[in-house]
């Protein structure tokens with residue numbers, strides 16, 4: 001049988017991440033040679049240009065009803081435009097169910113900075129997915145959209161469409177949902193996308209380096225600021241709980257001994273409107289080395305937030321395609337551990353890369369026992385921490 005050379009993708013949430021992704025697929029489409037900015041040029045023979053967008057859902061009045069290639073540039077999106085010329089997709093953004101997708105404080109901010117839901121009947125997402133021929137749905141909803149993400153997850157199950165959950169709502173890492181995806185016969189990668197070179201991956205690398213070099217870590221924090229709608233949304237503290245759990249779990253998983261929750265503070269910290277899609281992260285580690293000698297480390301990272309995760313999603317999409325071709329269902333453990341902050345099996349990054357490579361190559365891989373990793377892989381109790 002001839003292999004289908006495209007991966008048909010649907011998007012839920014046409015925000016800044018979707019914009020960077022749609023632009024990126026076109027940007028890399030015909031480029032040859034050393035493709036800087038990509039983690040992998042090809043996965044299972046699939047290149048970036050093999051990704052085809054076939055459906056999109058949003059709730060904002062400036063996006064619903066518009067072609068995808070226009071909606072990605074509509075306000076309040078503010079990510080950098082690096083590929084303005086886009087082909088006609090014939091994908092019209094459809095009205096999704098709003099549910100808990102839009103935080104009420106959005107109404108207190110200007111149009112250009114905040115979501116403006118339109119008053120329309122939502123589309124039947126399952127029917128729309130079926131009609132589009134989508135093979136995988138990307139969940140790009142705002143943090144805290146528990147009900148909305150689950151609505152799209154259910155639609156994926158009913159339409160037999162795979163899912164990549166970029167949001168810190170626990171689906172792939174929740175045993176109930178993991179079983180549902182297994183039973184439906186479709187794969188899922190999740191939860192909460194890791195950026196290519198973002199705050200989490202650098203924080204993880206630094207604490208791992210300290211642990212490998214015998215440095216005792218006493219305390220650490222990661223403070224993040226940004227000016228996009230992701231950061232505006234996260235001003236509502238009740239929505240951020242899952243994000244803090246996901247990010248903290250990622251850092252804790254790299255330590256020999258997890259820190260007491262009072263000594264680790266990781267999470268989005270403030271909304272600074274003029275930063276727009278520029279995210280700035282401050283990391284501090286306090287520890288002690290040989291003979292108890294004190295060590296302090298401070299680091300500042302400045303990145304374009306949304307394109308930083310799009311490069312990772314491009315790889316996750318191609319892994320899902322391989323799983324579909326191989327008939328694999330349920331959470332993809334290796335890719336989830338490498339690409340996501342809150343995967344079903346949290347692994348040290350070097351091990352996650354091995355597991356992900358084995359998946360891509362189609363090799364069997366024995367997942368290490370939790371004890372082998374000597375790390376705290378449980379969800380930390382953050383109740384005192386937010």
Ligand SMILES: NC(=O)c1ccc[n+]([C@@H]2O[C@H](COP(=O)([O-])OP(=O)(O)OC[C@H]3O[C@@H](n4cnc5c(N)ncnc54)[C@H](O)[C@@H]3O)[C@@H](O)[C@H]2O)c1
Pocket residue numbers: 012013014015016017018057058059060077096097098099100101102115139140141142143145148166167168192193194195198228229230233305306307308309
């Ligand atoms: N580097 C990164 O940017 C990064 C990294 C990790 C995780 N994430 C997560 O990815 C998600 C998307 O990030 P973003 O920067 O694109 O956010 P965004 O705020 O730019 O976009 C969210 C989009 O979802 C739409 N929306 C709201 N409710 C909806 C619903 N019920 N149905 C359909 N659409 C709905 C909004 O109108 C908006 O277009 C966030 O949860 C974010 O935390 C991003």
